[in-house]
Amino acid sequence: MGRELQVTFDCADPAALAGFWAEVLGFVVQPPPEGFDTWDDALEAMGVPPDRRNDASALVDPDGRGPRIYFQRVPEGKAAKNRVHLDVRVAPGLSGDERMTALEHERERLQALGATRLGRHEPAPPLQGGHIIMADPEGNEFCLD
Numbered sequence: 001m002g003r004e005l006q007v008t009f010d011c012a013d014p015a016a017l018a019g020f021w022a023e024v025l026g027f028v029v030q031p032p033p034e035g036f037d038t039w040d041d042a043l044e045a046m047g048v049p050p051d052r053r054n055d056a057s058a059l060v061d062p063d064g065r066g067p068r069i070y071f072q073r074v075p076e077g078k079a080a081k082n083r084v085h086l087d088v089r090v091a092p093g094l095s096g097d098e099r100m101t102a103l104e105h106e107r108e109r110l111q112a113l114g115a116t117r118l119g120r121h122e123p124a125p126p127l128q129g130g131h132i133i134m135a136d137p138e139g140n141e142f143c144l145d
Contacts, residue, residue: 005067014071018057027059078139087145
């Protein structure tokens with residue numbers, strides 16, 4: 001029996017980080033429960049006070065293939081390098097200069113959204129195609145692969 005996978009980010013601003021990752025992945029904010037037009041309407045009906053309405057956010061793949069991405073507010077900031085990170089596959093099947101050009105193009109787009117470039121690893125055939133290390137707006141590392 002297969003399992004569903006959810007990726008969870010601890011963060012300071014779930015709505016903002018969800019918005020960033022929605023742009024990165026082409027995902028959408030999970031729709032509110034049936035019977036509600038907006039999350040604010042749903043949370044109001046659930047009795048969630050306004051100052052707690054950004055405690056969490058979630059993204060879903062509009063095609064239904066990718067995992068749900070969940071963002072939860074935590075009081076502490078990021079303190080160390082991630083032990084697990086996402087590889088955003090933006091250049092599958094490409095190699096050499098063509099691959100690195102595609103990765104740099106995506107890096108530019110993501111930096112305009114608030115990401116930070118941390119490093120670049122050049123292709124080292126036959127095993128490594130090259131990748132760019134990035135951080136999201138809250139410092140979570142990920143790779144453009």
